Amino acid sequence: MSTAQSTTITTATHPGCESRLLFEQTGRPREDFAAYRKRGGYRPLADAGGLLSEVQASGLVGRGGAAFPLAVKLRTVRDNGHIAGRAVVVANGEEGEPASVKDRWLLRNRPHLVLDGLRLAAAIVGADRAYVYVSDPESAHSVETALGELDSGAVGVAVGLSAVQPGYVAGEETAAVRALNGGPAKPTDKPPRPFESGVDDQPTLVSNVETLANLPFLQRHGSAAFRAQGTSLSPGTFLATVTGAGRPPILYELPLGLPFSELLALHGVSTDHVRGALMGGYFAGLLNRAVLETTLDHETMRRLGSGLGCGAVSVITDDCPVAVAASVLAYFDRENAGQCGSCFNGTAAMAAVAGALRDGAATAEDLQRLRRWSVLLRGRGACGTLDAATNMAASLLAQFPDEVSAHLDGACADCSRGVFRADRPYEAEAMRQA
16 A cells, blocks of 8 residues: 655555556645656647547546546537537536545645646537636645646646635535636526536536546546456546544545455454445435445445445444434535525424434434435435435435434433534544645
């Protein structure tokens, strides 16, 4: 295992997995233009269409949460841009997910890798403008410095930096577009989607910074090399922020398809002590000890009714899952955009029941309501916040029925020793305190 200590968080690469996104920093906290060029960055692109074909053959999907095929996004924006006469590309590094630090790490430490991916995406879709969208001040400073280091012609497209206030919903793609158009960083109803009408009503590609950071590798090495790691359906590597289990957070680069038990071994956590995990940040909900038999890839997670999301994995050992779920639902109640009645009221109602359950004050009728809401409220909001809340409620009820019953009876042994309460459970504090 190779490790590197950044100014704020430890990074590590799985043994046998050649790092594509992380790197040994050797005392340098940030990769500058000269160092990135020496690594082979900013290579001239002779055939944008050929690179798009490589992206499609690679099977690269978005690393921001939805796992949507990048080639489909690129081709759609390119085609719509041809009709409209112009297009826009946005590198989305807002990262409002408390349990994730991967985008912040890339922007702070490898800003030129992100900018290189951004210029390649812009070339593929024929964009005349590009933006880096962030909420972290240190990331913004790093990108601003990187833009000042560029020599003429290195990027080939006008790149702007947009910094907004952080928030769970601020990274949603329509929220990014709305902010770039001068509005608040809050989601809008769909349609239209950004690929149809985004920044200044132009077709817009909004892509997570980790996703874009894979494009320079594809340009240099091609799709076959990209598929040398991962599985046939989930190819490549991904960045995983691992928190919980009483250990400091570590940012890993892992091959997709890695057994969860191997990640625990890498992180120094005994399987005997694991009760489950909070997957994909807060969005994908809870998994019980069955997670120990899984592999970290999109198809396996989907079969379990869960997901990799942004790659954040929070390992639950001593904490009561009911209390964890209550804290996450309370977070969603505080962080919802306040624009949709179903979300505003729904997150509050589910958080209230989960909190009452944690505190031993819920009734069987409350649980029936929570179960009903976890189904009926799904898909009703303008963004994913309400879906994330329903995922949390549904997964708690399905994955931890014994713990739920114990709380209903007021007999949770874990909570009798002290109730777990956290405003932002499993937050990767190391990066946020920088």
